[in-house]
Amino acid sequence: MPDTVPLGSPLSPASPASFPPPGVRHVVFDVVGTLVEPWPTVPVAYQRAARRQGLECSAEDLRGRFAEAWRRQEAIDANSRTPFATSRAREVERWRGIVHDVFAADAPEGVRETVFLDLWDHFADPGAWRALDAGTRLVEAALDAGCGVALASNFDERLLAIAGRVDPLCRASHVFASSELGWRKPAAEFFRAVERRLGAVAGELLLVGDDPRLDVAAARAVGWRSLGVGG
Ligand SMILES: [Mg+2]
CATH class of the missing domain: 3.40.50.1000 (HAD superfamily/HAD-like)
Known part of the structure; x- marks a missing residue:
């Protein structure tokens, strides 16, 4: 092949x-x-985490915002002094940055941080993934x-x-x-x-x-x- x-x-x-x-x-x-893939999908997981904090967001909007926030973090790593070097701390900051970017227009920082911690735990759960x-x-x-x-x-x-x-x-x-x-x-x-x-x-x-x-x-x-x- x-x-x-x-x-x-x-x-x-x-x-x-x-x-x-x-x-x-x-x-x-x-x-x-x-x-594997996330199941529910990333936008739906984000929508549900936001809803738990009383925020209503469209999954379609979240899909676009997530893609943009993801690209922003990729660019930070690509343009760093040692490109694509990482660490546990950097990976936490990457995900914190993505979630805070996605909900920047929807909620104050404290609420965004709660959503971030919720999503961090969600994607650490084996039940959030399917083969x-x-x-x-x-x-x-x-x-x-x-x-x-x-x-x-x-x-x-x-x-x-x-x-x-x-x-x-x-x-x-x-x-x-x-x-x-x-x-x-x-x-x-x-x-x-x-x-x-x-x-x-x-x-x-x-x-x-x-x-x-x-x-x-x-x-x-x-x-x-x-x-x-x-x-
Ligand atoms: Mg892949």
Whole structure:
């Protein structure tokens, strides 16, 4: 099969024998949008958290505001003195910034902070996530082929608890969260840290992810193979 499945195309592998490709020892999966998705969706989760504080917002408005706030935080990381370096503290500040931005016009700071803490706990709950079938099939194919399976995500330390309790995340033997590695994708340092911890070289690693830039292109740039999924 080709190294990259075009975004939006149905995910194979048509033949499980062709995935993963020969020479791959570890298949490293992105998490959100690849193996699991938030359920309810992010805008609905935000709407419900706001409602618990007496705020009524349209989910459609929240979708747009969230995307804008997300891009703003991405730009902060991209333009920092050490681009895409991160920490547990930075990841908390990133999410605090996103929630405060999203509700900037709706509520005073104290209420926004309450909504932020509510959402922080919400997305730490394994029940807030549901498996994606296509990614789950690829995890099964990787394990059937005798490959190691790892998770590599721009999530924070909340992933460590979720990963043990949500299928198919719980089938991975290693969990790499950006807040723990100190780097976010697409930084090369993120991928190098994963290589060191797996004791593998770039050519033995295949990254599977839904983001063309943060997953597929970033992994290619450091000599990994990569497979784009979803759309
Ligand atoms: Mg993703």
